[in-house]
Amino acid sequence: MYAIGIGENKKEVLKAYEKLKEEGIEVELIDNPKLLVDKLINGEIEGAVRGSLSSSKVIPYLRERIGKFYRASVLKNPFTNEIFLLSPVGIDDISEGKNERIKDKIKIIEFASKFLKNHNIEPKVAILSGGRLGDLGRNKVVDETIYEAEKIVEHFKGSMDIIHNGILIEEYLKDRYNIIIAIDGITGNIIFRCLGLVCKIPGYGAVILSDKDINFIDTSRNANWERYYNAVKFLAGGDFG
Incomplete structure (x- = not known):
């Protein structure tokens, strides 16, 4: 199971979600920044994409959880x-x-x-x-x-x-x-x-570079659906298509 944050630009996130679902990839949509990060850190999901959630709410909390x-x-x-x-x-x-x-x-x-x-x-x-x-x-x-x-x-x-x-x-x-x-x-x-x-x-999207092994990809809230789709596909397959 993977998760995409959904805030602004819902339409593009939903397009990515539907495309991934068609391909049999399980994705949860999460509208709470802290919940998205907590589920990832706690091992409840295999990977997370920021999606269209605000960077100013997701990134500081992610730093709080995993450090620099x-x-x-x-x-x-x-x-x-x-x-x-x-x-x-x-x-x-x-x-x-x-x-x-x-x-x-x-x-x-x-x-x-x-x-x-x-x-x-x-x-x-x-x-x-x-x-x-x-x-x-x-x-x-x-x-x-x-x-x-x-x-x-x-x-x-x-x-x-x-x-x-x-x-x-x-x-x-x-x-x-x-x-x-x-x-x-x-x-x-x-x-x-x-x-x-x-x-x-x-x-x-943007991969996280750190000394922690974390499957999180940062994406712009202004991205099109393909970037959200590509981010989850990378998390699910571990390679670049």
């Missing part, structure tokens, strides 16, 4: 049709302060790499910063993002395929990088909305 975690949106690469992870995508996923941000991004890379390896995908990591490398010196904020990205690459040097080439997300995707690290959660959230909700790139 990060979110990574799973999207189809428009150039290769392979999946890639985009993280962070939660506006509160990254701590404030330069050193804390770097530590959080390092953790995200470690968790995301493990996630892909568990699905027999070799991780290739690309770090985004605020401009081209040749823009260094034009803007202090952009400069800081470039320096930060370089420090992260240096941390992993020699241990994985990791690159920093500035703001060029399109080049990263063409080169089949499958973990894209955004500047922060706000930037990541905007990128997700542009790709997933505006350009309609297929996706599976």
Whole structure:
């Protein structure tokens, strides 16, 4: 049994529910954020999808129950049709302060790499910063993002395929990088909305990255039915179709 949260955007959640039911996948619709999380943590359901419930009600309570975690949106690469992870995508996923941000991004890379390896995908990591490398010196904020990205690459040097080439997300995707690290959660959230909700790139929601084994997928309340459907299908099958 799986569960989808149902709040706003009920129509799209119900479409996903009916499609899953037709395929013989048992799904419960839950309109209470705490109940959704509690049922998952208590083992009453095998997996949960946030669905269209409010993030500000579900995510803080989930953190209260399992501790710190990060979110990574799973999207189809428009150039290769392979999946890639985009993280962070939660506006509160990254701590404030330069050193804390770097530590959080390092953790995200470690968790995301493990996630892909568990699905027999070799991780290739690309770090985004605020401009081209040749823009260094034009803007202090952009400069800081470039320096930060370089420090992260240096941390992993020699241990994985990791690159920093500035703001060029399109080049990263063409080169089949499958973990894209955004500047922060706000930037990541905007990128997700542009790709997933505006350009309609297929996706599976955002998986939870943490040291806990939890089958929860975060989804936008503005998503179409296919994202809710894909999220439950992934939880039920453990792979990306």
